[in-house]
Amino acid sequence: MAEWPINDATSKVFPLYSRANVGEIFPDPISPLNASVGFQHGLEPGWRDAFVACGVWDPDLYDENVQMNILPAFGSYLYINMSLMRLFGVRVPGMSAEAVDLQYFGDMPGIPSYESERRDFDENPEHEAKAGRWLAEQVLGATDLAAYDTDRAEVEQIRKDRPDLTTLSDSELFTRMRSFETLLRRLFKHHIEASLKSGVGLGAMAQLTEAIGRPELALTLVAGIGNIDSAVPSTRMWDLGRLARNPQVAELFDAGITDLYERLHDSTDPNIVAFTRELDAFLTDWDFRGPAEWEIRATTWGVNPALALGTIDRMRHVDESEDPEAKTAERASQREAASTVVRDALAADEAASAQFEAVLNAAALWMRGRERGRTTAAMLIHEIRLAALELGSRGVASGALNEVKHIFMLFADEIDSYLADPSVLTSTLAEREKTYLDLFDRQPPFVVDGTAPPVEEWTLRADRHSTLLAPGESITGVSGCPGIARGRARVLLSPDDPSALDAGDILIAPITDPSWTPLFVTAAAVVVDVGAPFSHAAIVSRELGIPCIVSATDATVRIPDGAQIEVDGTTGTVTVL
Known part of the structure; x- marks a missing residue:
């Protein structure tokens, strides 16, 4: 053993x-x-x-x-x-x-x-x-x-x-x-x-x-690529969110997410039946997706459809201007424009x-x-x-x-x-x-050099504190996707409950995996504690066309939840306004 x-x-x-x-x-x-x-x-x-x-x-x-x-x-x-x-x-x-x-x-x-x-x-x-x-x-x-x-x-x-x-x-x-x-x-x-x-x-x-002499173009040239698997559920959920605007379907959503999946299946209303058919097709294709989905103990969308329905519920309230396919197309256009700039600069070589x-x-x-x-x-x-x-x-x-x-x-x-x-x-x-379950309460050391300290010496997550940023103060991370956005900071530690994130909010997360991706559609920008230009948050942000900053150390404990902030994805700076 x-x-x-x-x-x-x-x-x-x-x-x-x-x-x-x-x-x-x-x-x-x-x-x-x-x-x-x-x-x-x-x-x-x-x-x-x-x-x-x-x-x-x-x-x-x-x-x-x-x-x-x-x-x-x-x-x-x-x-x-x-x-x-x-x-x-x-x-x-x-x-x-x-x-x-x-x-x-x-x-x-x-x-x-x-x-x-x-x-x-x-x-x-x-x-x-x-x-x-x-x-x-x-x-x-x-x-x-x-x-x-x-x-x-x-x-x-x-x-x-x-x-x-x-x-x-x-x-x-x-x-x-x-x-x-x-x-x-x-x-x-x-x-x-x-x-x-x-x-x-x-x-x-x-x-x-x-x-x-154009280093700022590097990330633009890897944005709007298209056909990125991690971004596909966002588009499918977006479409379901549009269907959920139907009055009969919306009425069931308005009654709450609890038992919503069962209530959808119990209905004989043609509009609800049509929506449920599309929902089940989505869950058949993406039943494996969920928080920490490579951990077999984790709960996925197929195991608990309420996780997916909670995100669809938020998406139905999002304006058409946030259509993820349109955002990807815009990034693709910017990518092509940046490619032309580089081609012109290298034309003689x-x-x-x-x-x-x-x-x-x-x-x-x-x-x-x-x-x-x-x-x-x-x-x-x-x-x-x-x-x-x-x-x-x-x-x-x-x-x-x-x-x-x-x-x-x-x-x-x-x-x-x-x-x-x-x-x-x-x-x-x-x-x-x-x-x-007790291990969840402890913060593992981010780096181990030689020998890992025993678990008993790890910091308890509840004891993790840092001074909140005051208006005018900033933290700096690494650019994951260029662009500038302003909005309300929403600090989320898990994608399980998307109800706290409204359209135009800026998502502040410790780290993200594919189950977070649909939340990116409603967010104006994404900031994560750890990550790199190669990490999930950066890749998906570039596809969906929203500014992103990674390696913003302690962002989830230093940025006040609910504060108005500015995210400059080009410089990697987050400022409390």
Whole structure:
């Protein structure tokens, strides 16, 4: 049985770890079942495969004595090995450790510099040559996302062929959960490859625009790309919000979100039936989406439709001028205008012009690839979630579990014992659940250098305080999407309750994942505590055409909720008015 809470070993050679980036998809602790059967179990080997495929090193670089070289958990919170990411930057031509810090991790004050951890073997001509070929052929030379389309088709078929889970035995349900291991590893490999490639694309774009004296164009050139999977639900929800304006449908919404899904289905009114049909089609396609959706214990839109209906409820009140497709089209127009500016500036240099076109294509292609890979993996993870929930329901019915979600407190090596006699683990799983929920009250260290402090020494979230900004005062982060917006600050710590966000408000969040995306449609701008130009909040903001600032440290505790503020996405500054 693994240690609980989970505390993986740290590497002595690559000792620097960060919560940046991984905090988007795992803001909460990872559950034992997800660590040992699902996400962490699949992503670690997939990420290793991706680094090797990039040519930056061989499999023997990884420490055999450290199970989780790249994605360990400390106190059950996941971390990315920042040392390995920096080594990637060192060995890819045109990149650097500092560029990796900016593109992938954002602004992190107090982080040890790369020079303080540089190793004698970091510069390696052989691997730099391999990485150069990878850069030329697979990053800049790529023209399609065929592998990602194949992945999507395979996972969609699995979802289509999903058996009636209630007819499977307990053993068959666990077998189904474990059957996705090989496929998950490949999906995660592709997702990480696309993530690395899109980061390289962003870095190259920043270098090109800096060279012609127009650095402010870098983010505009990666906005309005279109066909970004993370933004698609926003458009679908927008359409549902328009349909929800029908008087009969609106009357049910006005009565509240509680039991709304059931009331919609109980109605025989033709307008309500038509709306419900569209809603169910949306939930069929996006049942896996929800807060922290890569955590199998998390509640998704399909598991609890009220989460989606709450956002649709807000969207029905939003003015037509906020149409996400129109915003994306406007950003696409700005992108094309910026492209013309760069092309004109490089017209006399044929080689530089060709390089720009390659980078422009690669930046868009791999941004799509990253979100495509991420979404496809979430679809497959949902299949594990559904099987586990069925097992949990049976456990409660038999008296072996106190709550359905206690099933997620199992480790893989306990499954056989559970199958033999579920009741033998009843108290163990209940105690783990208590510890798991207690972890939510603690703030994990943002960076671990060498050894993670014990959980008992972590700051309690309730004790996290900072001086509120006064009128005229500002905080500065990193630009995620240019533009200026003014509005009321709305500090939200979770996307579960969108009712606090009105049209034109500015969303202030700790970090965002795809489940937050529909809220971006109603927001005038987005500000997040942590993140980078490569992170989810920045990517979606650029698609939806709203200013965004990432790495605005402590924004959720320093910006007064309800204050009038100005967000300058170009300079990365938030000012209280």
